């Protein structure tokens with residue numbers, strides 16, 4: 001049982017806990033992929049950049065279409081194979097920007113960005129991981145049509161999990177960009193920051209891209225020092241979350257703050273400051289007297305913060 005029952009049941013982390021079986025061994029078999037596409041239970045998620053096409057039904061919004069329906073929505077450049085959900089093949093189909101604009105005008109569809117779909121809980125939570133997988137993969141394809149080695153056009157192969165250059169024979173693989181996201185804590189206090197793009201009153205963890213040649217722990221210490229001027233010691237890994245905006249993997253950590261003076265990098269952050277544990281609990285509950293909140297429950301930052309409020313952190 002939670003030591004803080006007042007916080008209520010733990011919300012589900014968005015885009016994580018995928019029920020998709022990626023069956024990676026089938027990607028190299030073109031005949032098997034064609035058979036999966038033609039399967040009676042094959043379905044596709046139509047995605048155009050940041051936007052997902054949803055069908056309005058009496059029961060709510062449905063993100064799944066047959067492959068024929070998804071292709072007919074217009075301008076499909078790429079079809080990628082996501083894997084099997086309960087044995088049924090799942091694909092993502094890229095919808096062209098011009099087609100997306102036409103679909104926005106239709107009464108039978110809703111065209112909504114994936115972040116809002118997750119924050120507002122507009123589809124069954126089991127759809128969020130394959131939507132994240134499809135969106136990130138299609139984003140990569142849209143920006144890798146030409147070989148980074150020789151400049152020739154590349155071809156989608158292996159169900160979308162590789163692009164090959166026929167000219168220089170280089171194989172290109174979809175990328176994931178690791179981001180360290182952390183909560184610096186010292187006893188009963190933690191440091192939260194505000195990005196310039198946050199809603200008024202919203203605070204969250206600090207975060208930054210991990211650079212080549214850098215360990216997660218070193219990135220946590222560097223970003224915390226750069227953004228807030230706080231020196232950190234030990235770092236505990238907490239959990240991770242796929243974050244398809246566009247192709248990130250958020251790596252959540254708690255960091256042991258060794259210093260106290262905050263120096264905010266105003267180019268990176270609107271603000272950063274110390275909060276005590278009870279104040280943060282009120283922010284998680286959305287009962288803060290000043291109206292402050294601690295991010296959205298589907299984001300890993302909420303879970304990193306809540307774990308500290310509930311249990312504290314024992315650094316190892």
Ligand SMILES: [Zn+2]
Pocket residue numbers: 147148149150151152165166167168169170
């Ligand atoms: Zn090439």
